[in-house]
Each structure stands twice: as C-alpha cells, then as structure tokens.
Amino acid sequence: MMKDMQKPERSKSIFRFAAPQMFYPLAGKLAPWFAGIAAVLAAAGMWLGFFVAPTDAVQGEVYRVIYIHVAAAWMSMFVYLVMAFWSFVGLVMNTRLSFIMSQALAPTGAMFCFVALWTGALWGKPTWGAYWVWDARLTSQLLLLFLYLGFMALTRAIEDPRRADKAGAIIALVGAVNVPIIYFSVKWWNTLHQGASVSLNKAPSMATTMLTGMLVMALAAWAYTIAVTLWRVRSLILERERHTDWVAAELNALEGKI
Amino acid sequence: MQWESWSAFWDMGGFAPFVWGSYGVTLLLVVGELILVVHRRRDTVRRLLRLRRASAAGAGGRRAFEEIVE
Numbered sequence: 001m002m003k004d005m006q007k008p009e010r011s012k013s014i015f016r017f018a019a020p021q022m023f024y025p026l027a028g029k030l031a032p033w034f035a036g037i038a039a040v041l042a043a044a045g046m047w048l049g050f051f052v053a054p055t056d057a058v059q060g061e062v063y064r065v066i067y068i069h070v071a072a073a074w075m076s077m078f079v080y081l082v083m084a085f086w087s088f089v090g091l092v093m094n095t096r097l098s099f100i101m102s103q104a105l106a107p108t109g110a111m112f113c114f115v116a117l118w119t120g121a122l123w124g125k126p127t128w129g130a131y132w133v134w135d136a137r138l139t140s141q142l143l144l145l146f147l148y149l150g151f152m153a154l155t156r157a158i159e160d161p162r163r164a165d166k167a168g169a170i171i172a173l174v175g176a177v178n179v180p181i182i183y184f185s186v187k188w189w190n191t192l193h194q195g196a197s198v199s200l201n202k203a204p205s206m207a208t209t210m211l212t213g214m215l216v217m218a219l220a221a222w223a224y225t226i227a228v229t230l231w232r233v234r235s236l237i238l239e240r241e242r243h244t245d246w247v248a249a250e251l252n253a254l255e256g257k258i
Numbered sequence: 259m260q261w262e263s264w265s266a267f268w269d270m271g272g273f274a275p276f277v278w279g280s281y282g283v284t285l286l287l288v289v290g291e292l293i294l295v296v297h298r299r300r301d302t303v304r305r306l307l308r309l310r311r312a313s314a315a316g317a318g319g320r321r322a323f324e325e326i327v328e
Contacts, residue, residue, distance in 0.1 A: 061271035
C-alpha cells in the first residue's frame with residue numbers, strides 16, 4: 001500500500017511524524033497493537049476484578065462497579081488535558097496535526113465521561129440512596145461532559161477548518177481549568193462523593209487485588225483510547241489533506257477495496 | 259475464586275442491575291464507538307473517491323461536485 005506512494009523527504013527526527021503525511025501510515029500501523037493490548041488488559045482486569053478481588057466488607061458486591069468507574073473517570077479527565085495540551089501546541093506552533101489530534105480525542109473522552117457519570121449513578125443509588133446529587137464532584141464532572149460536547153459541536157459547526165481549530169482550542173484550554181476542580185473537589189468541598197482511594201502520598205485504602213484490578217483497567221482504557229484515536233485521526237487527516245498528492249495516491253490504493 | 263456458583267456470580271449479591279447495568283452500557287458504548295470509527299473511515303474514503311470522480315468529470319460533473327462538498 002505504501003510502495004506506490006511518493007516518498008517524502010526523509011528526516012531522522014521524531015518530529016517528522018508531525019507531518020500528517022508521515023503520521024497517517026504510522027497511526028495505521030500502531031492502532032491494531034494498542035487495540036490488542038486494550039483487549040488483553042481489559043480481560044485481565046475484569047478477571048482480577050470479578051474473580052480474584054474479594055467482596056467489599058461494607059458495600060458488598062456492588063463495589064465491583066469501581067473497575068470501570070474509576071478507569072473511565074480518570075480517562076475522561078486525562079483525555080481533556082491531552083486535548084488542551086495539543087490545542088496549546090497547535091496555537092503556539094501552528095501545527096495542523098495538533099488540532100486534528102485534539103479533535104480525534106474528543107469523542108472518546110466524552111464517551112468515558114458519560115461512562116463515569118452513568119456507572120456513578122448506578123453505584124450511587126444502592127450506596128447513597130440517590131442516582132444523582134448536585135455535589136461538587138458530580139456537578140464538575142457533568143460540566144466536563146458539556147465541555148466535551150461543546151467542543152465537538154463547535155469544531156464541527158464551523159466550516160473553515162482553521163477557524164474551527166482555533167475556536168476548539170480555546171474551549172479546550174479554558175475548559176481545562178475544570179479538570180483540577182473535578183480532581184480536588186472531594187478535598188475542597190464537603191462532598192457526598194468519597195475522597196481519592198489512590199494517591200501518591202499515602203498507602204491506598206483498599207485491598208491489593210482490588211487496586212491491581214483497577215489499575216489494569218485504567219491501563220486498558222489508555223490503550224483503547226490510543227487505538228480509537230489513531231483510527232479516527234486517519235479519517236480526519238484524509239479529509240483535511242484531500243487536495244494533496246499523497247492522499248490522491250492513498251485513494252488510488254484504496255479504490256475498489258473499501 | 260469468589261463465587262459459589264455461576265448463579266451467585268450473575269446475582270452479584272443482589273446488586274445485579276447496578277453492576278451489570280454499568281458493565282453492559284460501557285460495553286455497548288465501546289462496541290458502538292468502534293463501529294462508528296470503522297464507518298467513518300469507510301464513509302470518508304468513499305466520499306473522497308466520489309468527489310474526485312465528480313471533479314474529474316469536468317464541467318458536467320460540476321453540480322455533483324458541489325453537492326458532495328456540501
């Protein structure tokens with residue numbers, strides 16, 4: 001597939017992958033590996049979570065929601081920060097691929113944000129007696145979902161890609177302020193949501209097998225996000241670069257096969 | 259092993275709707291997202307191929323070209 005594409009000028013630097021033309025084939029090669037890693041880790045994490053980790057002494061079996069709830073919540077915050085990072089890089093260095101990356105990340109971040117809210121609601125009902133409360137943690141997480149949806153709506157609504165990139169980057173950067181607010185909300189305010197079970201400066205307040213299962217699921221979410229984002233970014237790159245010779249060559253190679 | 263039987267496993271200590279409701283919806287969303295990504299790839303490539311054919315058709319293809327660009 002690559003053979004009949006014209007060879008771009010070679011550079012040894014890792015930054016050559018900042019060129020969409022170079023990143024497109026790399027993304028295509030890497031994505032299946034990350035998808036495979038995600039599947040293996042998710043299977044291992046659920047095995048640990050359901051069959052190795054003990055029943056919670058206080059909550060009983062319902063605590064097993066934690067294995068997706070925490071992974072999804074962490075991922076939803078992290079992805080937004082990565083989007084803000086790429087937006088910043090895009091605005092400062094004026095690199096097209098940076099903006100495209102943040103747009104490729106948004107739907108997956110939004111998906112994890114919804115999963116965190118949904119699993120939180122199903123966990124809250126039996127443990128707190130309510131699907132939803134307007135406490136600081138839940139409210140700021142809901143705001144994160146709206147920031148994701150706002151970013152996606154705005155970047156898709158503006159027709160001129162350059163203006164869409166800039167507008168999206170501004171939402172991503174301004175909205176990033178909300179991420180530390182979500183993270184520290186359980187410390188700063190008296191929330192119904194419990195404090196962090198895992199932090200860098202104290203021993204985790206849970207059984208080792210529970211913690212391991214949770215971390216493995218978090219790694220699975222990472223690998224999944226990378227795989228899906230790489231696949232999505234390939235479509236976005238083709239769209240954006242459709243007037244170039246290398247996309248014409250790629251379309252020649254794909255004609256009749258897709 | 260934490261479970262006495264498979265039915266005990268599926269029952270989740272009486273919390274089945276909450277636990278399986280969480281895992282089930284997450285699984286649906288993940289599978290759904292993967293399907294959307296595959297469709298997007300196919301749609302993008304097909305649309306760009308159509309666009310190119312339309313513009314190659316020249317003046318006659320002009321209107322078709324505009325429609326696709328819309």
